Amino acid sequence: MTTIDEARAATPRPPVARSFAAILTRDLVVTWRELPAFLTQVVLQPLFILFVFGTVLGDLGYVGGDFGAVLLPGVIALNAFIGGLQNTALPLTLDFSYSREIEDRLLAPLPIWLVAVEKMLFGTVRGLLAGAVMIPLGLLVLPGTEIALASVPPALLVMALGAFVGSAIGMTLGTAVSPRGINTVFAMVLTPLMFTGATQFPWPQLERLPWFQVVCALNPLTYVSEAMRAVMVPQIPHLAFWLCLLVMAVAGAGFAVAGALGFGRRALD
Amino acid sequence: MNAVEVENLTKNYRGNPRAAVDGISFEVRHGEVFGMLGPNGAGKTTTVGVLTTRVRPSGGRVVVEGLDVLREATRARQVLAVVPQRTNLDRSLSIRQVLQCHAAYHAVPRAERRRRADELLERMGLADRAGDRTDRLSGGQAQRVMIARALMHEPRVLFLDEPSGGLDPQSRLFVHERIAELRERGVTVVLTTHQMDEAAKLCDRVAILDHGKVLALDTPGALVRELPGSNTLTLALDSAEGAAAAALAAVETVERVEELPGGRVRLYTSHDPGEVLPTVVKALAGHDLTLAGVEFARLGLEDVFLRLTGRELR
Known part of the structure; x- marks a missing residue:
């Protein structure tokens, strides 16, 4: 009988990097082909938020004229974060219950945890797209708002990080919850996340609502919104940029590990 | 070396006190068509799951082409392929893209991917449907696409879980002919079925499983003779x-x-x-x-x- 070592020698080393690239390419190509549908999906809600809260309420005099400057960075952060979260969690629950399409990827010659990393990376790309497309659209809907061209590259970096944190949370949720429960969990998690994430208000000015300030401080989205304000509208009070980056990095890494472990549990019986 | 070696394999699922697979052992020789025959719930699909790195064994040793499927899972996936019981085709892709993407996941070079896809589409009678999306296929067509997909990275051992379940007689016959053809090409085939005629017709040797145990293992002829x-x-x-x-x-x-x-x-x-x-x-x-x-x-x-x-x- 041949030993394991001889068998190892007879089978070439697994082409892990090329396999990873092929899986990511497949996801990107499919997204590219469905780009109009994807953009419609991610753009409509934030567009209406900006229009009603920024333009309409501003014109009616219920909110100050510069509220758009507070809102736009927050909505961009929200869209990147939620975009990453939903685009990771939802396809995953489908994949593991109904369609089983992911099985082909789970049988590819790369470690299972790398398939999870690919899904998070892909969710990050979708979240980044969802955030980035809001810059021109936001400027269009909020005529009075201006952003410096120099703030775009750091804003994209914050979006990418925010989308990654969202994606990692999506991976954790999507693999922890049974497919039947995902709708309930989404309803229970998404709305609180969206409204305690300093999206519609600057966090430092919550001083008069200390309990709410504490709640918001626990939401990773707060740091994405605040970082986005630090970059795009530095004149508005915001948390320190370095602190936001640190929290995003730590939260992203923590959820990514939890998500990859959850993915492993779901992928292998 | 055998193509597959299973030694004292056990599998307990969480929350189920009865073992799904209860200490089974068998070997599959190179180039043979090996059948696992058993009623529903006998442990066939779980065994295939372990052999194809998708189910973690609770105990025992499982080796495919000399590779321990638990410790060398990534490497083992290069030499094996699976045709599952239920369709799991990528619905966002066309038939041809399904084949080429699968080969890409296995790092087959681009030109070679095309060549193999052309050849397999022809062999599986799918050439005229290559551009169709996979969400509108009949059971028999989906099965053929999944077999073609499994062969794209030229596996040494092919696992088929209930290869003709739910197929019409024509599709069944077609699948049987392709399995016989694979045997001639020297590919080891492991299939599960609960159809006796299928096992008798296709398999060199058959293991009869029930309640997670191997009850008998021999050539179909010998199993009948010994009765x-x-x-x-x-x-x-x-x-x-x-x-x-x-x-x-x-x-x-x-x-x-x-x-x-x-x-x-x-x-x-x-x-x-x-x-x-x-x-x-x-x-x-x-x-x-x-x-x-x-x-x-x-x-x-x-x-x-x-x-x-x-x-x-x-």
């Missing part, structure tokens, strides 16, 4: 029921007598039926019974299966 009383004689008699059975049970070469409706009696014997018949006729004559008709038959794998696994429904 006590594997030849039958069905006699039609012009007589009162009951009388014949006692008379025939006394015949030495008859192993079992079964009374059938309509005054018929079935005899089971391991001897050649032609050899048994004269003694039977003689015994009948001694009891004033007349023989109106006789029919010979051989038991099949189905009888072996039912004898081993029982008749109750799962």
